[in-house]
Amino acid sequence: MKRVDDFRLRLGKHELVPIMIGGMGVDISSADLAVEVARLGGVGHISDAMIKTVSDRRYKTKFVKDKLALYKYNVENEDKSAVKFDLGKLVEATRLHVEEAMSRKKGDGMIFINCMEKLTMNAPKETLKVRMEAAMDAGIEGITLAAGLHLGSFALIEGHPRFRDVQLGIIVSSVRALQLFLKKSSRTGRLPDYIVVEGPLAGGHLGFGMDWAQYDLATIVAEVIQFLKNEHLDIPVIPAGGIFTGSDATAFLEAGAAAVQVATRFTVSEECGLPEKVKQEYFKASEEDIEVNQISPTGYPMRMIKGSPGIGAGIRPNCEAYGYLLDANGKCAYVTSYNREVALHPEARKIAVMDKTCLCTHMRNFDIWTCGHLTYRLKDTTRKAEDGSYQLLKAEHIFKDYQFSTDQKIALPE
Numbered sequence: 001m002k003r004v005d006d007f008r009l010r011l012g013k014h015e016l017v018p019i020m021i022g023g024m025g026v027d028i029s030s031a032d033l034a035v036e037v038a039r040l041g042g043v044g045h046i047s048d049a050m051i052k053t054v055s056d057r058r059y060k061t062k063f064v065k066d067k068l069a070l071y072k073y074n075v076e077n078e079d080k081s082a083v084k085f086d087l088g089k090l091v092e093a094t095r096l097h098v099e100e101a102m103s104r105k106k107g108d109g110m111i112f113i114n115c116m117e118k119l120t121m122n123a124p125k126e127t128l129k130v131r132m133e134a135a136m137d138a139g140i141e142g143i144t145l146a147a148g149l150h151l152g153s154f155a156l157i158e159g160h161p162r163f164r165d166v167q168l169g170i171i172v173s174s175v176r177a178l179q180l181f182l183k184k185s186s187r188t189g190r191l192p193d194y195i196v197v198e199g200p201l202a203g204g205h206l207g208f209g210m211d212w213a214q215y216d217l218a219t220i221v222a223e224v225i226q227f228l229k230n231e232h233l234d235i236p237v238i239p240a241g242g243i244f245t246g247s248d249a250t251a252f253l254e255a256g257a258a259a260v261q262v263a264t265r266f267t268v269s270e271e272c273g274l275p276e277k278v279k280q281e282y283f284k285a286s287e288e289d290i291e292v293n294q295i296s297p298t299g300y301p302m303r304m305i306k307g308s309p310g311i312g313a314g315i316r317p318n319c320e321a322y323g324y325l326l327d328a329n330g331k332c333a334y335v336t337s338y339n340r341e342v343a344l345h346p347e348a349r350k351i352a353v354m355d356k357t358c359l360c361t362h363m364r365n366f367d368i369w370t371c372g373h374l375t376y377r378l379k380d381t382t383r384k385a386e387d388g389s390y391q392l393l394k395a396e397h398i399f400k401d402y403q404f405s406t407d408q409k410i411a412l413p414e
């Protein structure tokens with residue numbers, strides 16, 4: 001019987017254990033996790049979501065405080081279009097985070113960065129370009145373009161000296177999205193080095209509508225593999241979303257996938273950036289506690305635990321400090337919803353905003369507990385203590401369980 005370790009992922013001159021840990025913003029897929037996965041021979045991701053906040057927390061910079069000081073005059077203003085990112089500081093924050101992770105890297109694996117293109121930052125092209133270029137300058141080995149695939153992204157960085165040497169990957173949820181991307185980026189003469197096919201059971205934002213349950217990862221992966229074959233394109237395909245055991249992963253590898261991308265099982269690892277209390281919420285969650293809703297201002301459905309403190313919290317938007325979701329016109333759907341509720345309840349001291357959430361603030365504070373559909377199975381991957389708490393796992397334990405297990409078995413920790 002085959003297991004994941006019988007396969008290898010080839011990317012450039014690298015030969016890797018075919019396990020990629022997906023990017024999880026904001027700093028949930030931490031540098032600690034990525035470094036550990038690289039040591040074990042797989043691919044780990046850091047994330048550049050809210051990079052200035054991450055830098056402040058990790059490297060004692062003051063980017064957020066400085067930005068807030070600069071735009072303090074605008075805090076009460078309904079119009080956020082004036083709130084811009086300083087590109088130089090964005091570069092500095094990205095460099096710090098990437099350099100720190102790369103300097104600690106050991107082993108044969110690789111460290112990539114997840115760039116969410118839906119972080120439009122009130123100047124989508126300019127900010128994405130500097131984020132990607134700064135990551136390349138700082139030595140990142142790969143960039144995975146996620147959430148909101150901006151079709152011109154490769155062209156934004158084609159002038160960079162590392163454009164052809166860095167691994168560039170995309171995340172798609174359909175053959176159609178892949179076709180569009182390939183058509184649009186063909187002018188650069190640069191194909192993606194790998195394609196993550198993310199199905200409807202993934203964590204974070206989904207590339208599906210609210211009818212997500214009608215789709216199935218295995219079917220989409222088979223369609224993508226067939227499409228690439230028809231086009232005579234040899235690009236590794238990496239399924240993601242709901243791959244919970246080594247056997248699940250092996251089934252995809254036997255069906256022609258080059259690797260798998262997983263995330264949910266690592267949310268309860270010691271190395272994961274979530275606070276310990278939140279990790280316990282992930283362990284405790286039952287299937288009924290997990291929902292896909294439309295409160296993300298990005299417009300994409302998002303999966304989360306229903307008890308997330310950020311749901312319904314009508315806080316004042318924090319665009320002057322953060323502002324990562326302001327679109328090209330300086331608008332964010334949460335700001336619109338918040339302003340509407342304030343206008344409807346002029347006397348209220350506290351308001352609720354149910355249709356959208358202030359994702360920047362709540363992700364920064366770990367108050368939106370985004371998760372994969374199979375989070376409810378995490379409790380079966382560990383031991384429960386007498387006080388009712390669950391034992392956190394080492395990333396190495398989870399990684400090796402994927403790598404070596406067979407027969408749908410999940411190894412419990414010592």
Ligand SMILES: Cc1cc2nc3c(=O)[nH]c(=O)nc-3n(C[C@H](O)[C@H](O)[C@H](O)COP(=O)(O)O)c2cc1C
Pocket residue numbers: 021022023024025026028047049114116146147171198201202203204205240241242243261262263264265267370371372373374
């Ligand atoms: C907590 C959490 C946060 C995530 N955040 C992101 C993100 O910032 N960007 C992204 O592209 N994908 C994100 N994802 C998706 C994962 O990278 C991955 O593709 C997917 O969750 C894999 O499925 P699994 O969680 O069932 O293993 C996130 C997933 C989780 C569980």
